[in-house]
Amino acid sequence: MMFERAVRPVLFRIGGGDAEAAHEWTLRRLAAVSRSPALLAALRARYAVRAPRTVFGVEFPNPVGLAAGMDKNGVALPAWPALGFGFVEVGTVTAHGQPGNPRPRLFRLRESEAVVNRMGFNNAGAEALAARLAALPRPLGAPLGISLGKSKVTPLEDAVEDYRASYRALRAHGDYFAVNVSSPNTPGLRSLQDRAHLDALLAALVGEKPVLVKIAPDLTEPAIAELLEVCLARGAAGVIATNTTLARDGLAAADRPGGAETGGLSGRPLAARAREVVSFVHRETGGRLPVIGVGGIVDPDDAARMIDAGASLVQLYTGFIYRGPALVRAAARAATHPR
Numbered sequence: 001m002m003f004e005r006a007v008r009p010v011l012f013r014i015g016g017g018d019a020e021a022a023h024e025w026t027l028r029r030l031a032a033v034s035r036s037p038a039l040l041a042a043l044r045a046r047y048a049v050r051a052p053r054t055v056f057g058v059e060f061p062n063p064v065g066l067a068a069g070m071d072k073n074g075v076a077l078p079a080w081p082a083l084g085f086g087f088v089e090v091g092t093v094t095a096h097g098q099p100g101n102p103r104p105r106l107f108r109l110r111e112s113e114a115v116v117n118r119m120g121f122n123n124a125g126a127e128a129l130a131a132r133l134a135a136l137p138r139p140l141g142a143p144l145g146i147s148l149g150k151s152k153v154t155p156l157e158d159a160v161e162d163y164r165a166s167y168r169a170l171r172a173h174g175d176y177f178a179v180n181v182s183s184p185n186t187p188g189l190r191s192l193q194d195r196a197h198l199d200a201l202l203a204a205l206v207g208e209k210p211v212l213v214k215i216a217p218d219l220t221e222p223a224i225a226e227l228l229e230v231c232l233a234r235g236a237a238g239v240i241a242t243n244t245t246l247a248r249d250g251l252a253a254a255d256r257p258g259g260a261e262t263g264g265l266s267g268r269p270l271a272a273r274a275r276e277v278v279s280f281v282h283r284e285t286g287g288r289l290p291v292i293g294v295g296g297i298v299d300p301d302d303a304a305r306m307i308d309a310g311a312s313l314v315q316l317y318t319g320f321i322y323r324g325p326a327l328v329r330a331a332a333r334a335a336t337h338p339r
């Protein structure tokens, strides 16, 4: 409640209410926190939850992770485990650094506890991230996932080489890698979820480190089933379900203007569909492919329900915007204790 009453109103006024300005301010603050052992220790004392588990051969201190896109360039990495996250996914990063789409490109839909974004993989590039990660004090306190995407300048037919270049630059630094083929904000990207494209992509990346595939909630069940066959055949370590949606179901009336913005929708309206996809993946693979469940976890019960649907781990992004770090701690507890 502290966050919602005292912190959030201030954050939501930054930059005249511009959501990306608040995001940048928060990241700057957390980057400063990351440089202070005393502040990190204080946060850890308040927020850390220990509920360890091992999934795809990696040990996690608790099952609630930070979803990709929050800390694309890894500027505040020590802060996230101190805020209670059991793992952190940086990126999405691309082989070539790129500015992303013109601003504004991030919109709050407050009544719906949702966000629409069309960031377009703004990031400093794989080499810059590798340099930052190499300089980071280790251990981080939680596993690090690295999300890889396709550079906008790279044509779709050269996508494999683009992902591979990022992977080569970063493979020493990640505990797992997420192949992002599901962002709606890079033209053509989601066609990489098709059998032939995904097969080539996984053939090039699977081997040394666990590789997971992040999927869109807008795929049909037959399309997901086909994708899962490729994942199993190629030895993917798991699936991350789901990315943001193009659908606009379940928005409060006050949020219709925000909902009309182009981009991917996240937060509460995504929860039911994301859970449905997690459940489908779990059923379809007979539990052989671990799932990281993500989408619309805005209260602790959502985390528990995602685990009940078959997720081995969960992640959140939009819930953190609306509820702050208390949600992370409560979700980690809820996801751990069966209801």
Ligand SMILES: Cc1cc2nc3c(=O)[nH]c(=O)nc-3n(C[C@H](O)[C@H](O)[C@H](O)COP(=O)(O)O)c2cc1C
Binding pocket: 067, 068, 069, 070, 072, 091, 092, 106, 115, 117, 119, 121, 147, 180, 183, 214, 242, 243, 244, 265, 266, 267, 268, 270, 294, 295, 296, 297, 315, 316, 317, 318, 319
């Ligand atoms: C502003 C913003 C940026 C995002 N950027 C990425 C990204 O770079 N890569 C990615 O795989 N997902 C990205 N996502 C999607 C989230 O990781 C997550 O899959 C989605 O938001 C659903 O979870 P949520 O409802 O908890 O936010 C982004 C989401 C938001 C809101």
